[in-house]
Amino acid sequence: MTLDLKIASIDPKAMGKVAVLMGGNSAEREVSATMSGPGVLAALQARGVDVLAFDPAQRSLHELQALGVQRAFIALHGRGGEDGTVQGALELLRIPYTGSGVMASAIAMDKITTKRLWQSVGLPTPRWVSLAKHQQQREQLMAVPDELGLPVFVKPPHEGSSMGATKVNGYSDMQEAxxxxxxxxxxxxxxxxxxxxxxxxxxxxxxxxxxxxPVVEICAEQGNYDYQNKYFTNSTVYKVGQADPQWQAQVQQLVLQAYRVLGCRGWGRADLMLSRKDGRVYLLEMNTSPGMTSHSLVPKAAAAVGVSYEELCLWLLSQARLDSQS
Structure with a gap:
């Protein structure tokens, strides 16, 4: 199977001056600044795009106008890059950008709101409990495993790349997690x-x-696909498009539903679990500014259908737009 994105019809010069936004202030700054951002920058340069690197943590976004930037490729991850804030600033500056708009970015970055929306239309996602700041006393924490069972996964709802996430196996570990x-x-x-x-x-x-x-199966060492295994080791095995074709087609339709419900555009990546207990597929989250590193999953899936890293970057750039242009 190949995917024709009509790359040949995209004129790199017609993209105008482009800024690749990388770095930022989030907990995922390192990945963006040293891997995703430079990778996208090099790919667009190789395709003949007039492109520059821009770190919003070090420069004001208003400088983009003075630089004559006409499009922005968002290679930021986490807060300030994936949560609708930089998208909103670019809307005000009238600079088209890659990926989802303000609302879809904000919703997808909030795992709790995402789960509520998915549940409202009957899409499968694991059962959950949210704990506001005033609900994090010991007695309330101990009630969570009673409701959800053990193990339970504890994580911040506005972070990615497994930041701050813990698999809790016993009641005594709840408070620390x-x-x-x-x-x-x-x-x-x-x-x-x-x-x-x-x-x-x-x-x-x-x-x-x-x-x-294509659906990608992730086989991490000891089943632990954490921050280290996502970006800094080569021990994780990725099986691209190797699942049963009928099952894969069902998963793809589920993910398309999840993507459309959130109002995403441009690109995105859903994380899922196939349960051994009941054989069902559960949606975990939607990433609206996925990684573009050598270990990243969107480039791997694109390569499986004949789209190179450079072609993917150029196509994503060609899809840059404002909410008013959607």
Whole structure:
């Protein structure tokens, strides 16, 4: 199977002056500044795009206008890059940008709101409990495993890349896990742990024209796909498009539904679990500014359908727009 994105019809010069936004102030700054951002920058340069690197943590976004920037490729991850804030600033500056708009970015970055929306239309997601700051006393924490069972997954709802996340196996570990998550977020998400196989599935496009890329199975060492294994080791095995075709097609349709419900555009990547207990697929979260590192999953899935890293970057740039242009 190949995917024709009509790359040949994209004129790099027509993209105008482009800024690749990288770095930022989030907990995922290192990945953006040293891997995703430089990767996208080099790819666009190789395709003949007039492109520059721009770190919003070190320069005001207003400088983009003075530099004559006409499009922005958002290679930021986490808060300030993936949560609608930089998208809103670019809307005010009237600079088209890659990926989802303000509202979809903000919703997808909030795992609790995302789960509520998915549940409202009957999409499967693990059972969960949210703990506001005033609900994080010991007695309230001990009630969570009673409701969700053990193990339970505890994480900050506005972070990515497994930042601040803990798999809790016993009641005695709850307090420490919640305290860790609370360092990143005032609210804490406690989620039913789905024992099974982890998958991810990327989407390109918008609305009914959106297409799902091949499903990727993630086989991490000891089943621990944490921050270190995501970006800094080579021990994780990725099986791209190797699942049963009929099952894969069902997962792709589920992910397309999840993507459209949130109002995403441009691109995104859903993380999923296949439960050993009941054989169901559960949606975990939607990433609206996925990683673009050598270990990243969207480039791997795109390569499986004949789209190179450089082609993917150029196509994503060509899809840059403002909310008013959607």
């Amino acid at each position: 919640v305290a860790l998550a609370a360092r990143f977020d005032s609210e804490v998400l406690c989620e039913e742990f789905i024992d099974g196989q982890e998958f991810t599935c990327a989407v390109l496009g918008q609305g009914e024209a959106a297409v799902a890329l």
